[in-house]
Each structure stands twice: as structure tokens, then as C-alpha cells.
Amino acid sequence: xxxxxxxxxxxxxxxxxxxxxxxxxxTGVSQRNYRVVVVDDGSRDATGPVAAKAGATVLRHxxxxxxxxALQTGIEYALGRDADHIVTFDADGQHRAExxxxxxxxxxxHGADFALGSRFLGASIDLPRARRxxxxxxxxxxxxxxxxxxxxxxxxxRAMTRRxxxxxxxxxxxxxxxxxxxxxxxxxxxxxxxxxxxxEYSAYxxxxxQKLSDxxxxxxxxSAQRLHR
Amino acid sequence: MIAQILLTTLLSGxxxxxxxxxxxxxVIGFLSVLAAMTGLYFVWVPAHATRLAALVGIGxxxxxxxxxxxxxxxxxxxxxxxxxxxxxxxxxxLARELAIANARLPSKPT
Numbered sequence: 001x002x003x004x005x006x007x008x009x010x011x012x013x014x015x016x017x018x019x020x021x022x023x024x025x026x027t028g029v030s031q032r033n034y035r036v037v038v039v040d041d042g043s044r045d046a047t048g049p050v051a052a053k054a055g056a057t058v059l060r061h062x063x064x065x066x067x068x069x070a071l072q073t074g075i076e077y078a079l080g081r082d083a084d085h086i087v088t089f090d091a092d093g094q095h096r097a098e099x100x101x102x103x104x105x106x107x108x109x110h111g112a113d114f115a116l117g118s119r120f121l122g123a124s125i126d127l128p129r130a131r132r133x134x135x136x137x138x139x140x141x142x143x144x145x146x147x148x149x150x151x152x153x154x155x156x157x158r159a160m161t162r163r164x165x166x167x168x169x170x171x172x173x174x175x176x177x178x179x180x181x182x183x184x185x186x187x188x189x190x191x192x193x194x195x196x197x198x199x200e201y202s203a204y205x206x207x208x209x210q211k212l213s214d215x216x217x218x219x220x221x222x223s224a225q226r227l228h229r
Numbered sequence: 230m231i232a233q234i235l236l237t238t239l240l241s242g243x244x245x246x247x248x249x250x251x252x253x254x255x256v257i258g259f260l261s262v263l264a265a266m267t268g269l270y271f272v273w274v275p276a277h278a279t280r281l282a283a284l285v286g287i288g289x290x291x292x293x294x295x296x297x298x299x300x301x302x303x304x305x306x307x308x309x310x311x312x313x314x315x316x317x318x319x320x321x322x323l324a325r326e327l328a329i330a331n332a333r334l335p336s337k338p339t
Contacts, residue, residue, distance in 0.1 A: 036335075039328065048333065052333050052334075052335055052336050053336045054335075055335045055336070056335055057332055057333065057334055057335055058332070058333040058335075059328040059329060059331075059332050059333070060328055060331070060333070061324045061325075061327075061328050062324055062327055062328075063320070063324060065317075065320075065321050065324060069321045069324070069325070072325070073324075073325045073328050073329065076325065076329065077328075077329050077332065080329070171318060173317065173321055224310065224311060224314060
């Protein structure tokens with residue numbers, strides 16, 4: 001399904017050293033007539049030029065700041081370009097561009113401001129058992145800390161309306177941004193809906209994904225933020 | 230007496246530090262005041278420090294004061310960590326402004 005003419009849907013892709021796969025990811029999204037902004041988070045490889053050549057607008061952080069910082073940069077850019085809807089999409093090729101339409105549809109159908117992809121309502125291909133357990137634990141923690149009734153809390157595939165995106169202000173630069181974003185959704189009081197999506201793991205995406213040790217760093221980051229203004 | 234004056238001066242410095250930090254990080258300010266006041270109390274009433282130390286199994290009152298000092302050092306360390314985080318937030322804002330101002334439009338239109 002293609003977006004209706006005149007609809008301004010921006011897909012934000014945060015990328016760090018993804019030159020190997022970014023062209024395929026950008027092409028997959030842009031051929032469905034979505035506008036793509038890749039935030040090159042200080043990559044040391046040719047991620048930025050490759051993404052631009054594939055059809056994306058590229059914003060480059062002069063230094064590596066983290067996925068949360070990159071997403072916030074992309075969201076602010078898209079809002080400045082009059083986006084009606086903003087989608088966040090992973091750069092490592094594990095998301096499917098065809099799922100974007102379902103997320104946008106869900107926003108309209110349910111009158112929600114956030115549509116959150118769920119691999120546990122949809123499908124996860126080649127998801128290792130240890131990663132599944134880690135994700136389940138993260139889901140339990142986020143449900144307890146935010147009160148949101150979700151089945152998948154660390155899924156980077158999500159869509160939001162302009163109003164929803166305007167309420168998001170990520171301060172967690174690194175991996176804790178996913179929990180922070182859900183906390184801000186809960187605080188906003190705006191509507192959200194979960195949408196089944198498919199996540200396809202590969203050796204490449206697993207190597208770049210979160211590790212068990214990252215969960216401890218996330219907990220420290222979330223705690224530290226509560227200690228200062 | 231010399232040690233008491235020296236420790237009092239240092240702990241008063243911590244109180245001043247807590248006062249300065251309170252507006253930015255209330256938790257740090259509160260913990261610093263608590264630790265410094267505890268330290269001052271034990272410095273000037275060492276008998277209580279010795280009694281409390283014996284009660285919790287530390288041994289000598291002077292050791293208890295040293296432990297309080299270690300706690301203060303850890304609080305200061307935590308505060309330094311928070312300050313670094315705030316610096317990083319400022320750098321992020323700056324980097325974001327630069328990135329958006331220098332947006333590179335696609336080589337082929339989307």
C-alpha cells in the first residue's frame with residue numbers, strides 16, 4: 001500500500017557504520033514513496049554518502065552520540081519539514097518496509113498518536129532464545145515502570161503522528177531511549193496501539209544488536225537521569 | 230584539636246558544595262548535607278562516634294569518620310558523573326543543530 005498523495009510520511013533511520021546494508025534499507029523504504037532521513041551518527045565508514053546516493057536525506061552528527069540522539073535529531077528534522085507522520089526504522093535490515101503501511105493505518109483506524117510494532121504479536125524470524133528472554137524481561141520491566149500494556153517494548157519500528165512526535169524529547173542518547181520514549185508516551189496521555197510486525201534477524205543484525213551487558217547500562221542511564229534536572 | 234578544626238573546615242566545604250549543587254541535583258545536595266552533618270557531629274562528639282562504631286562493628290570512632298569521608302567522596306564522584314551527562318546533553322544539542330543545518334539532500338529525489 002502506498003501513502004496517499006500529499007501525505008507527508010517521514011521515515012527516520014539512525015545509522016552508525018551501516019554502509020554494508022544502508023543502501024538496501026533506504027531503497028526498500030523510499031520505493032514505497034516515503035521520505036527517508038538517515039541520521040549518520042558519526043560513522044567511520046561511508047554510511048552517509050551511500051545513504052544519500054540511495055535516495056535519503058542525510059544528517060550527520062559530527063561525533064557518535066548514540067541511537068537515541070540520532071532518532072531525536074531525525075524526528076526534529078522531520079517535524080521541521082512539516083511531516084504528518086514519522087516512522088522510526090532500524091538501519092540494520094531487520095525491519096520490513098511493508099510493515100510501515102500497517103503502522104500508519106493503525107494510527108488512523110484507532111485514532112492513536114503512537115503505533116508501536118510488536119514482533120511478539122507478529123513474527124520474529126531467527127530470534128535466538130537468549131535474546132527472546134532478554135526482550136521479555138525488558139518488556140516486564142517497562143510495563144512495571146510505565147504502566148503501558150505492551151507485548152514488545154524494545155522494538156525500533158514505530159510510527160507517530162505529528163502531535164505525538166512533538167511530545168517526544170529523547171534525552172537518553174544511547175539504548176535507554178526506547179524505555180524513555182515509552183515513558184514519555186505514558187506521560188503524554190496520548191493514545192497508542194500495538195501493531196504486529198515481522199522482525200527478521202540475521203548474523204549481521206544480531207552482531208549489531210543489544211547484548212545482555214547493555215541492559216545493565218540501560219538501567220544505570222535511566223536511574224542517573226532521575227537524579228538531575 | 231587541630232584535626233577537628235581541619236576536618237570541620239573540610240566538611241564545611243562539603244556543606245557549601247551541597248548548597249551550590251542543591252538546585253541542579255537535589256538528591257546530591259541532600260546526600261551531601263546528610264553526610265557532612267553526620268561527619269561534623271562525629272568530629273565534635275567523638276565519644277558517640279566510638280560508641281556507634283563499636284555498635285556496628287567498625288572498631289574505632291576515627292575509622293567511622295574516615296568511612297563517612299569515603300561516603301562523601303562517592304557522592305562527589307556520582308555528582309561528577311551527572312555533570313558529565315549534562316555536558317553530553319549540551320554537546321548533543323550542539324551536534325543536532327549542526328546536523329540539521331547541514332542536511333545533505335538526496336542525490337536522487339525520494
